[in-house]
Amino acid sequence: MQKKAALETPSIQSLGRGLSILEAVAQSSEPVPLRNLTTLLGIDRSSVFRLANTLKQRGFLAHPNGRKEYVLGPSVWRLSRKYGRSTLVTFCHEHLKRLAAKTGETAHLAVREGTQALFIDHHAATDQVVAVSGRTGDFMPLYCTAHGKALIADLEVAELTALFGDAPLQAHTKRTIVSIDRLAEACALVSAKGFATDDREFLEEVRCVAAPIRDRDGAIVASIGISAPLTRLPKKRCLIAARQASDIARAISASLMP
Amino acid sequence: MQKKAALETPSIQSLGRGLSILEAVAQSSEPVPLRNLTTLLGIDRSSVFRLANTLKQRGFLAHPNGRKEYVLGPSVWRLSRKYGRSTLVTFCHEHLKRLAAKTGETAHLAVREGTQALFIDHHAATDQVVAVSGRTGDFMPLYCTAHGKALIADLEVAELTALFGDAPLQAHTKRTIVSIDRLAEACALVSAKGFATDDREFLEEVRCVAAPIRDRDGAIVASIGISAPLTRLPKKRCLIAARQASDIARAISASLMP
């Protein structure tokens, strides 16, 4: 019985050990032999085998191509497919509402799919006659939208080339960044400042700001931001909104760390 | 100790119960209260609480916005991000090699990312002077490649419209399907036959065939197929290769069912 602190509910040891096995196999780039798991848990290998075998029977671990080492199994996949969207939306919706309320503009939550950003939730602007509409379910290019640039903020030239290819990027407006080198500079700026902007790079009449949401490892898992008509988001207000988005992204990031 | 069969290694009961909790929460479209989990496991609620709390402490479950119900937590996300590519590649690589050997053409494994297919592994054609090159890491449109069409085979008009929007699809060749209605017909055909073809719809000189890989629930999780120069893949050989791809896809699908 592992007591972390006197006031905390003790955990179920066997379940914890099973989860440690799962995490170790997930961390490994190679299939993991039982011996490594035995070293990890520090208990007798027969016990480790029974834990790992339970995970395998339930499809959380698998033996690839009849070998003896373990990799993650299809049950993890089924789990993750349910996880991706609805749970993140559940977590972030209150934050989206707060961002929309604070800025008075339409706020969106986006995740990355391939070379595109997918809007998975939004909260519409309140008290505005003219506003950017909700685009939940829509795909946008990563490279010329604030939400997209926030999602790829950590990528450098080689990674951006791998993602988008060698050819120039398609221009959507006169202001669209079309070269990988310029995009890499923009991404580095996003990384440094903690927020991204889109100054008429995708739509002529629209300015956006967005900030990356990071998980415990520092990986960017989503982005949150606002879009507004150009006239309502002058440079100074843009900066204020960017800071607000950035603060809220950080709060969400904190809630993703167990 | 739950003995399914006399010759099978017994599983660790507490770990199994924890996994059952995880699966139940993943299956639910709503946050799950402890009471429902208690009903599911059929044991005392204090024990269920301790199992669920262990999962929560480890980040596999979470309480959204301070509520008492459970949803999947960020550790599941971390697990799944490691799972997606490398494990599927590990499972499928031998099958890819076999498909390339059987057909004599370059074989690819693809997954869906948004509106695109991503090639995540390939095995190059052997004994060919001119062959389609390996495209691992490249994104392709879903709607005009065999691998892509195999990935969206189960989608109907409404889902395809949601995915691609209302506007006509961009033509890559004279033969590209550019209307959602025609694409839906093509997808229905893929679903019925068990394989997809690309007859110069993306590249003028290339024909492809591909088949969907399904998991236990019947969901399409990847596609596997070959690409060859037009001259080497006449209609009759196309059909043979399609059957070969389909057979191998089915074998992979079977290995994804614990």
Next chain:
DNA sequence: CAGTATGTTGCGTATTACGCAACATATCTG
């Protein structure tokens, strides 16, 4: 081939997970 490493199974018992009861908090009903 013999020795060693690694994976798997059987068995007895030490340890842990369980159930019960009490307490805390939230919700519902008249």
Next chain:
DNA sequence: CAGATATGTTGCGTAATACGCAACATACTG
């Protein structure tokens, strides 16, 4: 609103399970 009920959380003793040991099976190495 007060009282009853439902639901979540904690403490404790013990029944049941998970553990370690040993044996067996399989694979690898010199």
